[in-house]
Amino acid sequence: MPTPAPVADSALMQRLSDSLVAYYRDFTAAAVKEGLTSTQANTLGVLSRGTATMRELATALSCDASNVTGVVDRLERRGLVNREPSPTDRRVKHVLLTDEGRRAITTVRDSMLHTQQGLASLEAADRDALYELLGRAFPQRAEG
């Protein structure tokens, strides 16, 4: 047989699911080591890309805005984020990562050993290819 049969769509979907489960397990375990839930760590991850309003956080976290209040409450109580009023719209609050919050999310990422080892097992060209393929298969939606 000159060429192997193409991967069935369902097999690729299944492998994506398996990869997600493995990644999420690694991420959650790393978060727990820092005393964080996966939602809390995910929130810090969003904020590590830049300040966001409560509303923007809800969008990024794919959850209702009412949930963000509690999540940010708990993070703020632990000194990992701050709420600051918007200077231009008194309804809006900006959420910022504190230095301690930035340290926490960095530690979480550095603790994802399974994922890091898996990626490190690929050659540089293969990592580039994976990066490229993921970018095409999961194009990021335009934001705000």
Next chain:
Amino acid sequence: MPTPAPVADSALMQRLSDSLVAYYRDFTAAAVKEGLTSTQANTLGVLSRGTATMRELATALSCDASNVTGVVDRLERRGLVNREPSPTDRRVKHVLLTDEGRRAITTVRDSMLHTQQGLASLEAADRDALYELLGRAFPQRAEG
């Protein structure tokens, strides 16, 4: 410059995170359309590969065994799974997908349009490459 600079590890981690978030969002939305939580749909997905004991479900779902009782309770109440006693060990219960449960998880998978469209936008050779790279980056652990 003859060759492009290799993708930074942090950039690849970030893209992996973004891609899996997009996948998970699609999966959760598809589950909600079927009246399922993501945990419930994930449980049906595990069972679609074959029967599992309560203990095996806990391992596959990466959660404590005590949680599985409630998750399976709710699925069973809706007729999506059944519990059957093991013929060889009276402590053990096997969880089976019903026809309705199999229909539900199939519908969920068929409803993941964003993911399907993303994958369909790749050529066959690229889908094969993605399948292969994910398999190497996230090798599945040996199971019981």
Next chain:
DNA sequence: TATTGTTATACTCTATAACTATA
């Protein structure tokens, strides 16, 4: 009128600890 953030409420998910039945 519409939007931002919050509160109240109810359900689900999750871990820990203690328990029963069985091996």
Next chain:
DNA sequence: TATAGTTATAGAGTATAACAATA
């Protein structure tokens, strides 16, 4: 003694609906 599954409990995540303040 150890294991499978359950129950009790408490904390966290989630959606819906209603609300006050602001635009």
